[in-house]
Amino acid sequence: MIKVGIVGGTGYTGVELLRLLARHPDVEVEAITSRSEAGMAVSELYPNLRGHYDDLAFSEPDADRLSRCDAVFFATPHGVAHALAGELLERGTRVIDLSADFRLRDPDEWAQWYGQPHGAPALLDEAVYGLPEVNRERIRHARLIAVPGCYPTAVQLGLLPLLEAGLIDADQLIADCKSGVTGAGRGAKVPSLLAEASESMKAYGASGHRHLPEIRQGLGDAAGSPVGLTFVPHLTPMIRGIHATLYGRLTGDAGDLQALFERRFAAEPFVDVMPAGSHPETRSVKGANLCRLAVHRPGDGDTVVVLAVIDNLVKGASGQAVHNLNLMFGLDETAGLDAPAIMP
Ligand SMILES: NC(=O)C1=CN([C@@H]2O[C@H](COP(=O)(O)OP(=O)(O)OC[C@H]3O[C@@H](n4cnc5c(N)ncnc54)[C@H](OP(=O)(O)O)[C@@H]3O)[C@@H](O)[C@H]2O)C=CC1
Numbered sequence: 001m002i003k004v005g006i007v008g009g010t011g012y013t014g015v016e017l018l019r020l021l022a023r024h025p026d027v028e029v030e031a032i033t034s035r036s037e038a039g040m041a042v043s044e045l046y047p048n049l050r051g052h053y054d055d056l057a058f059s060e061p062d063a064d065r066l067s068r069c070d071a072v073f074f075a076t077p078h079g080v081a082h083a084l085a086g087e088l089l090e091r092g093t094r095v096i097d098l099s100a101d102f103r104l105r106d107p108d109e110w111a112q113w114y115g116q117p118h119g120a121p122a123l124l125d126e127a128v129y130g131l132p133e134v135n136r137e138r139i140r141h142a143r144l145i146a147v148p149g150c151y152p153t154a155v156q157l158g159l160l161p162l163l164e165a166g167l168i169d170a171d172q173l174i175a176d177c178k179s180g181v182t183g184a185g186r187g188a189k190v191p192s193l194l195a196e197a198s199e200s201m202k203a204y205g206a207s208g209h210r211h212l213p214e215i216r217q218g219l220g221d222a223a224g225s226p227v228g229l230t231f232v233p234h235l236t237p238m239i240r241g242i243h244a245t246l247y248g249r250l251t252g253d254a255g256d257l258q259a260l261f262e263r264r265f266a267a268e269p270f271v272d273v274m275p276a277g278s279h280p281e282t283r284s285v286k287g288a289n290l291c292r293l294a295v296h297r298p299g300d301g302d303t304v305v306v307l308a309v310i311d312n313l314v315k316g317a318s319g320q321a322v323h324n325l326n327l328m329f330g331l332d333e334t335a336g337l338d339a340p341a342i343m344p
């Protein structure tokens with residue numbers, strides 16, 4: 001069995017890791033941390049896990065205990081993995097970071113968007129961006145994984161086929177994205193209150209969101225040169241889910257776009273290209289490690305519209321993190337990740 005630790009176990013991505021790993025045949029959770037709930041049994045805070053982790057309790061983050069694990073997930077706010085990852089790697093423990101600490105290759109750009117100096121620039125060279133549909137082989141040999149953000153996962157998967165094939169104008173991309181409130185984490189915040197978030201919808205970060213440089217970095221790699229992107233996220237009254245509506249301007253003969261998408265993702269276990277004319281729903285991926293995509297060309301004009309849905313906590317975070325673990329340890333890629341979505 002592979003022994004794993006989770007730093008930040010009381011948060012939404014932490015408990016989602018526990019839910020997914022409860023069904024994983026090759027993984028045992030050895031340590032789970034929380035500073036605020038240290039000493040409490042996991043099943044007391046999360047009754048959905050009763051019967052699965054009966055001997056597991058939250059403990060203070062402790063490098064000695066974590067370094068006894070084969071791999072440690074960081075499900076923590078930005079900056080926490082910077083402080084601990086180096087020591088764990090030196091002691092032979094692999095690190096899978098769900099935060100943004102190692103996603104941007106340029107530490108100055110990271111400092112600019114995250115409002116603090118980068119805490120571990122020496123580790124950036126070896127960090128692998130954990131989008132398996134792009135970096136599968138590098139992930140297999142990685143010691144340090146930067147799990148992509150939720151919006152960046154949906155936007156990149158939706159636009160990659162078009163950019164890799166050079167079919168759209170890479171200077172004029174638009175990503176209009178909607179997120180459920182769990183995207184903001186479990187900490188108490190006024191915009192996440194029921195009375196604030198329900199029966200209403202609003203954009204935020206329209207003039208610059210911290211996922212913009214991350215998405216631009218990934219799409220630039222796919223296009224082979226820097227891209228121009230307008231990215232506008234919205235908060236919507238749902239608990240889980242990301243819906244991305246992506247627009248690109250075709251530059252020439254596009255050919256069969258449906259066939260292009262089907263070919264690009266044919267071997268991918270966690271990307272579902274839906275039949276032509278489909279409109280994927282966020283609820284169709286709720287709880288599942290899956291991105292469902294549909295490609296449209298309204299009126300056969302020169303605009304291509306891609307619709308992408310994921311569960312922000314699964315394909316957008318914890319499920320993708322487990323997929324990376326499976327690749328790093330040579331396990332079946334789908335281990336622990338084969339449950340279908342919950343509908344309705
Ligand atoms: N929510 C989402 O949809 C997604 C989140 N992410 C990223 O994953 C990370 C976790 O997100 P989420 O689960 O939503 O966050 P939450 O706010 O829900 O949980 C954060 C967790 O981190 C712990 N924590 C906070 N500060 C520290 C610290 N200084 N040292 C150690 N532990 C700490 C908290 O426990 P305690 O304070 O008790 O120690 C808590 O368990 C974030 O970086 C987030 O941006 C990525 C993709 C999607």
Ligand SMILES: CC(=O)N[C@@H](CCC(=O)OP(=O)(O)O)C(=O)O
Pocket residue numbers: 098099100148149150151179180181182183184185211233235
């Ligand atoms: C609704 C909401 O607030 N969403 C979060 C993004 C989700 C997230 O967790 O960001 P990372 O993937 O980079 O960690 C936000 O806009 O900041």
